[in-house]
Amino acid sequence: MSTPVSPNSTQLYIGIDGGGTSCRARIEDAEGNVLGQGTAGPATTRIGVDSSMQAVRTASEAAVMDASLMPSALGHLIAGVGLAGIDRKGAREALMSVTHPFQDVVFASDANVACLGAHRGRDGGIVVLGTGSIGFASVKGRELRIGGYGFPISDEGSGADLGLQAVRLALRAHDGRISPSPFLLEVIEKLGSDPVALVAWAEQATAKDYASLAPVALTYAEARDPFAEEIVAEGARQAGVLIRSLVEFGAPHISLLGGLASRMVQWLSPEVAHFLSPPEADAVAGALLLARRKGSVPIDSSGQRKGAQIC
Amino acid sequence: MSTPVSPNSTQLYIGIDGGGTSCRARIEDAEGNVLGQGTAGPATTRIGVDSSMQAVRTASEAAVMDASLMPSALGHLIAGVGLAGIDRKGAREALMSVTHPFQDVVFASDANVACLGAHRGRDGGIVVLGTGSIGFASVKGRELRIGGYGFPISDEGSGADLGLQAVRLALRAHDGRISPSPFLLEVIEKLGSDPVALVAWAEQATAKDYASLAPVALTYAEARDPFAEEIVAEGARQAGVLIRSLVEFGAPHISLLGGLASRMVQWLSPEVAHFLSPPEADAVAGALLLARRKGSVPIDSSGQRKGAQIC
Structure with a gap:
């Protein structure tokens, strides 16, 4: 009752x-x-x-x-x-x-x-790495928000950002501007096997669609595919910039949140990873x-x- | 009559x-x-x-x-x-x-x-640098097309690409992730003076809207603004990759076409510029x-x- x-x-x-x-x-x-x-x-x-x-x-x-x-x-x-x-x-x-x-x-x-x-509720910061990305901190009653303005103008290190870079490199590989790697071949295959299909996909694609390629990039990066590593390392570098900015603002601890957090953490530099603590x-x-x-x-x-x- | x-x-x-x-x-x-x-x-x-x-x-x-x-x-x-x-x-x-x-x-x-x-009608290639970008060559009856798959998945070195990079850097400068330069301050001012207005702009922006920032980037790059130079130099590097790919394909001469061609040409490396000839x-x-x-x-x-x- x-x-x-x-x-x-x-x-x-x-x-x-x-x-x-x-x-x-x-x-x-x-x-x-x-x-x-x-x-x-x-x-x-x-x-x-x-x-x-x-x-x-x-x-x-x-x-x-x-x-x-x-x-x-x-x-x-x-x-x-x-x-x-x-x-x-x-x-x-x-x-x-x-x-x-x-x-x-x-x-x-x-x-x-x-x-x-x-x-x-205590002072601290977060960096969210999901479909989008954002940094936020609250320190002594002041707040700082960085990034998170949306895709493609922002959200560095996010799933959508990793996905977009993957598509860009895949098309360059298709053209012969770079040598195709297994990762880039899989991206092309996933999106319809040829550039015509891929362009049709891109005309409809949302940030979430791009982000669906991020786990693929992470898996190949973990297997040391050079282009997947390049994309993921650059994403981690951008996440590192977000973390450092929050630390400089005064946040004593940063929590990494979002669907990609657990897999991106290993790509952060030790100096940056040092500031991380699990969310309470x-x-x-x-x-x-x-x-x-x-x-x-x-x-x-x-x-x-x-x-x-x-x- | x-x-x-x-x-x-x-x-x-x-x-x-x-x-x-x-x-x-x-x-x-x-x-x-x-x-x-x-x-x-x-x-x-x-x-x-x-x-x-x-x-x-x-x-x-x-x-x-x-x-x-x-x-x-x-x-x-x-x-x-x-x-x-x-x-x-x-x-x-x-x-x-x-x-x-x-x-x-x-x-x-x-x-x-x-x-x-x-x-x-003779063998040769073109690289178009306008709102979008593309490379194309015809050599001994064979054709090669590179890039030109549209924005934002392709079109490196194009006006839209330069504009997108300008917006991304402008937002980073706004957040304090990088030091603002006169160029980045002008980009923010042009798009409504604050990130809220800029995000609203981006939600509607087409490739052509992004490309409208390219002449601004070129003007500041010519005045040695470091971020404008970074953007334009990277665009020129990508245009150079297109040119080299067409030359490797066998095109004896390449013409640079499109609205940005005349201003981008000075940013090309001499080795790449060497292959260029004016369109007939x-x-x-x-x-x-x-x-x-x-x-x-x-x-x-x-x-x-x-x-x-x-x-």
Whole structure:
């Protein structure tokens, strides 16, 4: 049976990590006990702020149901929401005027909540190496964000970036401008065996499609294919630049996150790898931390907290 | 008054250069006298083979009118047509089944007719440096095409490629990963002064938009801005690889064509620049050459030539 939650109950919190692929939500009580979890589809503001908020709501409702709470409980939760694409033009303004189902909400970038989770709110930085890449650090209340502006203008060292370099080299090999290696032959074969098919593929390809070639590059790099090694080593060098920049900003520890992190780490130089430490918790934990901080803001005379906030 | 053209008149030829921006047509008689010229909008097969052929027809009709010929004269012309994007998936097949308004027609790629024009049908090669880039050579009846698969997977040394590298470096400078130079500051300012505006620009940007930054890179490179120099020098190195590949294929001379050719030439290494010679004629002249060769094929018993042909 669903449990009603009244304003007199212990305050509950919901943390939400809204990414480009999925949206994950988790409800905890004041003591940090997990009560329920839920997921939904993409929540990046790239799909539009309304669709983004719909995904946030769907994941939250699923978590409320998983926690065996009444649907109305949503209105009593304080929410921390990490959203991909929050730095896109007009996104912050749109989020501040959108209606949300929570008692109160604080929004931040997905990188910000990932960083909060990785270091449990203490000073530190993260470098995400997934389809895209980004560096983010929080030090003494100041934040630094580097890269992560999207593909192909940014996201050095990301899966999409490795994939694009693979396609470029594969075409040069096809033309005879460089000698084909097993890796480059496999890339051409994977994309349709000839440049005509490959060009047709590229006309439709998204960052995710390019990123699908990154594991191939990593496998061949590990087997010492010279072109795969060149691509992966350059990606690692760029990831190293991100890590160093965060360290220079003052971040004492950096966590490497994202789907490529575990395989890219061995390609980092020892001086750079030295700054890495495993993440202590996930991005949803970071979003919950934001929600708790928001919950500690005193309630004003109207019985409302300060209102939706972006940090 | 319009002049009628009957099958008994001297044979007339039309050469057409159908590019990504415009389509140019020129009618000549058997002696090479220019009778008329016409233009139309883009004719690349990227817009669809039907739209492409519509542009070819429009430019041809304008040339017929300019030559003071009867509209029906079109059906007596032998046409050579160079088309951008002829190597795209399905384009050649579609062209062979499309109805054309000419007595006879032969299609080739835009690079092929540019090469024929540049060397007046003799062995040689071209490297085009414009919005895109491509290398093409014809030697002893064999042809080699390198690059030109489109942006961002190919087209090294092109305007779009230089522009993309400029944006990537500008964002790194904004983040403090590298020290900003006057060039990189101007790139950021040109694209909206902050990364949020720049990302919004990039989400819409075409190869042509990226290429609009190439002249900026060249100007700063000439003034020795280190990042502009790095970008332009790498573009020239890639253009050099194209030139060398064509020379190794056997092309005795290479012509550098396209909007960036005149400014990029000074960045080529002397060993590479040594192979360059100015083009003798334009791509339309190359298309006319194709038409004349087609016209020299004997007419079969049905009174028709071999029919539409792609080379």
